[in-house]
Amino acid sequence: MSSLFQVLKDLVGWFFGVCFIVLSLGLFFNGSIVGGIASLLFGFGITPLRSKLMLPSKVSFAVLACLFLISCGAVAKVGSETETEKSTAQSGAEVVQNTENVLQTESVVTQAEVEEPETVSEKTDFEETEQRETESKQEQEPKPPVDLPEEQAEKEEVDAELQVHFIDVGQGDATLVISGEHAMLIDAGDDSKGTKVQLYLKNQGVEKLDYLVLTHTDADHIGGADVIVSKFDIANVFIGDFPKDNTVYRDLMQALKTNGLTYSMPKAGNTYALGDAFFTTVAPNREYDNANNSSIGLLLQNGENGFLFTGDAEEEAEQDILTAGFDIDCDVLKAGHHGSRTSNSKALLSAATPAYAVISCEANNSYGHPHAEVLNNLRAMNVQVFRTDEQGSVVAVSDGKQITWNCAPSESWIPGEPTGSMQEDSDEENNVTEGNVTEENVADENDEEEQETDSGQASDLSAGGNYAVNDRNGKIHIVGECTATGTGDKAMINPVYFATYEEAEAYSIQIKPDMDKRRCGNCYK
Ligand SMILES: [Zn+2]
Numbered sequence: 001m002s003s004l005f006q007v008l009k010d011l012v013g014w015f016f017g018v019c020f021i022v023l024s025l026g027l028f029f030n031g032s033i034v035g036g037i038a039s040l041l042f043g044f045g046i047t048p049l050r051s052k053l054m055l056p057s058k059v060s061f062a063v064l065a066c067l068f069l070i071s072c073g074a075v076a077k078v079g080s081e082t083e084t085e086k087s088t089a090q091s092g093a094e095v096v097q098n099t100e101n102v103l104q105t106e107s108v109v110t111q112a113e114v115e116e117p118e119t120v121s122e123k124t125d126f127e128e129t130e131q132r133e134t135e136s137k138q139e140q141e142p143k144p145p146v147d148l149p150e151e152q153a154e155k156e157e158v159d160a161e162l163q164v165h166f167i168d169v170g171q172g173d174a175t176l177v178i179s180g181e182h183a184m185l186i187d188a189g190d191d192s193k194g195t196k197v198q199l200y201l202k203n204q205g206v207e208k209l210d211y212l213v214l215t216h217t218d219a220d221h222i223g224g225a226d227v228i229v230s231k232f233d234i235a236n237v238f239i240g241d242f243p244k245d246n247t248v249y250r251d252l253m254q255a256l257k258t259n260g261l262t263y264s265m266p267k268a269g270n271t272y273a274l275g276d277a278f279f280t281t282v283a284p285n286r287e288y289d290n291a292n293n294s295s296i297g298l299l300l301q302n303g304e305n306g307f308l309f310t311g312d313a314e315e316e317a318e319q320d321i322l323t324a325g326f327d328i329d330c331d332v333l334k335a336g337h338h339g340s341r342t343s344n345s346k347a348l349l350s351a352a353t354p355a356y357a358v359i360s361c362e363a364n365n366s367y368g369h370p371h372a373e374v375l376n377n378l379r380a381m382n383v384q385v386f387r388t389d390e391q392g393s394v395v396a397v398s399d400g401k402q403i404t405w406n407c408a409p410s411e412s413w414i415p416g417e418p419t420g421s422m423q424e425d426s427d428e429e430n431n432v433t434e435g436n437v438t439e440e441n442v443a444d445e446n447d448e449e450e451q452e453t454d455s456g457q458a459s460d461l462s463a464g465g466n467y468a469v470n471d472r473n474g475k476i477h478i479v480g481e482c483t484a485t486g487t488g489d490k491a492m493i494n495p496v497y498f499a500t501y502e503e504a505e506a507y508s509i510q511i512k513p514d515m516d517k518r519r520c521g522n523c524y525k
């Protein structure tokens with residue numbers, strides 16, 4: 001009987017002894033040395049081995065009881081500390097008071113140092129004496145580990161790079177936006193620039209587009225889009241829809257159909273993700289009777305950096321963006337309508353408060369873009385201006401906090417408007433507007449990227465032609481004969497100039513096939 005009892009007693013002793021020895025390892029691992037030692041001795045003490053080494057049983061019982069209590073205390077402390085670590089950002093000072101915990105904190109230090117080398121504690125308790133300062137550094141540096149994941153998440157968000165390429169497409173717009181693996185193209189230049197834009201995208205490693213945004217249906221924005229639609233995988237096509245009865249528009253519709261794509265006009269106020277960036281549509285806010293005002297406007301945001309695009313929206317549509325209550329505060333404004341005075345109203349500029357503006361237009365363009373008023377207003381607001389007519393393709397890179405550029409801002413402040421009489425000049429862009437020049441012909445002949453123009457000297461006047469066709473109604477005017485071709489209030493908004501009457505008539509027929517009186521009554525009396 002007694003031997004059976006002895007065996008049971010030994011077994012129980014071994015069992016709990018081993019339990020406590022294992023527990024001691026756990027305590028050591030958690031940095032609790034005293035608790036670990038107590039637990040180890042207690043574990044050892046209750047195994048049958050003890051009897052051979054230990055003191056009289058009365059003393060040993062008291063010692064064991066003490067060891068047991070210390071072990072339990074240590075276990076309780078370690079347990080509660082782990083809780084605290086998880087739930088609160090406990091102040092370093094409190095933690096430091098406990099010897100055992102210093103060890104614990106130090107193990108956190110190494111962890112924190114690896115992940116957050118630049119962290120400097122704000123505590124001032126120890127800063128009074130130099131000695132202590134150095135001494136305390138070790139103890140202060142650890143920030144509660146709880147904060148690390150959050151901070152890192154923030155960091156990653158902020159570090160995400162956004163590239164915005166304002167591609168030089170002569171007179172027109174094409175902007176490539178890249179965020180990581182994601183890309184968006186806003187407009188595609190005119191009919192002659194499709195291939196150029198395609199190659200530009202290819203050089204940037206773009207193979208598919210998350211979004212193709214065609215702000216509106218004017219030829220200088222959608223002309224090259226048929227090429228883009230056939231060469232890239234496109235997930236979403238947005239068009240500021242204002243259907244037109246011309247070749248360029250029909251080509252685009254055909255290309256979409258051929259490639260099995262449909263398009264939509266997003267509602268103002270929608271938000272879309274583009275990699276780590278996102279954009280919100282701010283226009284159009286209603287229906288308009290012209291293509292420019294129907295432009296899709298969008299505010300692209302990457303971290304703290306904002307880029308505003310308004311297509312060719314004119315003052316009326318700009319005002320509607322403000323009335324709708326959109327916050328359009330931004331860092332970079334893609335100047336509306338190629339820097340035209342019909343857009344970029346003071347109201348819009350003061351709501352947007354851009355630090356930078358980018359003007360996309362061609363040197364010596366027939367519209368006189370950018371207009372002097374716009375340049376003056378931007379200059380008065382200390383906005384730094386970049387221009388594709390002077391600088392070729394302009395690239396902005398945002399890290400979420402700061403924006404860097406591939407070139408210095410333009411300092412010329414030279415408007416594209418004629419300051420004297422129109423000169424006879426049949427420049428190519430007029431032919432281009434006709435829309436019957438093929439991609440292959442023009443792609444080579446036209447400007448290369450590095451086209452550095454000295455044509456900042458735009459003072460030699462842009463050159464319209466002798467005849468101007470109103471892009472909206474097809475009427476043919478003789479330049480200089482009527483107010484429609486001037487720069488005053490009665491001036492037409494979208495004139496297209498031609499050197500010869502035949503060319504003007506051909507274009508007019510293209511946009512308005514049926515019209516009785518093609519010639520303006522004022523000019524042809
Ligand atoms: Zn335009």
Ligand SMILES: [Zn+2]
Pocket residue numbers: 216218291292312
């Ligand atoms: Zn337009």
